[in-house]
Amino acid sequence: MKWRLIPLFAAPGRVQMAIDRWLLEQHSSGSHPSTLRFYTWSPAAISLGYHQHKYPEAWQHLTWQGQLVDLVRRPTGGRAVLHQGELTYAVVTSGLNGSRTQVYQKLCDFLIQGWRSLGIELHYGTAGRGYIDHPNCFGTATSADLVLANGTKLIGSAQLFSQGAVLQHGSIRLEPDTELFAEVFGTKAEPIALPMAIRGECLTVMVAEALMKAATSCFDMQFEVQPLSPLEWAAIESMQIKYGSGKKK
Template sequence: MRFLGFGIFSPEENMKIDEELQIKLENGEIEPCFRLYKWKGVCVSLGRNQEEKEFPVKVVRRPTGGGALLHGWDLSFCIVDYKNGRNFMRFYREVSKMFYNIFKEFGVNLKFERNKSYSLQTYYCYFFPTFGELKTEEGKKVVAIAMRELKNTFLLHGSVYVDFDYNYASKILNVKEEELRKRVTTLKELGISEEDFKTLLCSYLSSLRGRAFHPHT
C-alpha cells in the first residue's frame, strides 16, 4: 500500500484530504494508500451526522460517523482501500487486529470490546468503546476509528493520543478532569514513543503495497 507521507494541516485541510482520497480511489485515479498526519492547533471533529455544539476551539465535521473527538495531541491516520469483497465490519475488524498486533509488539496487551449492546450514551467518541474497538484492561479506549464506504471503496481514519492535556481538555469539553483520566490513555502513558509507533505503523501498512488490504495476523 502506498504511503503518502506525514504532514501537519488545518482541521479543514485534513478532512478535505481524507474525503478526496476516497473519491479519487473510487474513480480509479489513485491506488490504495494511507497517510499519517497531525492537526494545526487544538480542535474538535464531529461525526458526519452529529448534532453541533459550541466549543471554545475550532470545530470541523468529518466525512465519517461516530462521536466528537478532540484533536491536537494525537497522531492521526487515513487509509483508503477497495472493498475486495469485504463488508464494513470485516474491514473494521482487520484494522483493529492490525493495531492490536502493533501494540502487542510494544508489550501492551489490549482487549477487544465485546459488548454489542452499545447505544449512543455520550457525545464523545472516547467515553464508551464500541464493539470491536481496542481498550486497556482498565477499559480506556486506545484507538479511535471512524469509517465511510462508497460503492467500491472504504475510507477509514482515526487517531491515537500521543499525549493529552487533561486540564485544558476538561475546559474545552466541559467534562471533569478525573472523568477524562478514566476514559483516555496515551502512547506516553503506555511507555511508547511517538516515533517508534509511527515507524511500526508505517511498516505494517507499507508492507501491503500492491496487495489487497489484509493486515498481519
C-alpha cells in the same frame, strides 16, 4: 501490491478532512491506489461525526495555547473527538468483504500488531449502540474501537464507504492535555500508560513507524512514499470550497 504512503504532517482539521475525502473519491473512481497516511491537527480541533448536529455552544469558543480550537466536521460518522496530543491514521482501500464490523477488524489488524511491537496489547471494545447518546467518542468503546487491558480506549475509528472503496480513519490517544479534555467533555481523560521506551518528543514518529511496518505485513504490500503534489493540493483546496470543511456554524 503497492500502496501510497503520504508522509506525516500537521495541518488544520478542515484540510486533513478534505484530504481524506479526496483520497476516497479518487480511489473509488479507480484513479488512485490504496493509501495509508498519518497526520496531526494544527491548531487543536474537535471533529464532529457527519451526523452529529448537537454539541455544546461553548465548543465554538474554546482556546488552547492562545489559539481557537477548530470545530471540524468529519466525512465519517461517530461522536466528537478532541484532536490534541494524538496521532490520526487514515486507510483508503477496496476489495474487502464482510460486514462493516468485519471490515473494521481487518483494517485494525495493523494497529493491533503495531502496538504489540511496542509492548502494548489492544483489544476490541464491547459497548453497544449506547454510544449514540454520548457526545464524546472516547467516552465509550464499541466493537470497532481498540482498548487497553484496563478498558481505557486508545483508538477510536470511523468509516465511510463509496463505490466499493472504504475510508477508515481514527484517532490514537497519546498524550492529551487533561485540562483541555476536561473543559471539552466535562470529565477527566484517562491516562495512557505508555512504556518508557516510547515516550518523549518523537512519540508520534515512533508510533507511526511501528504501525507502518505492521501494515506492510497485514496488507501484504509495499509502500511507495509520495507526498501530495501541487496539482493534488489544488484539487483538495477545491474540495474544501465544495464541502465547506471546517467552517463553524
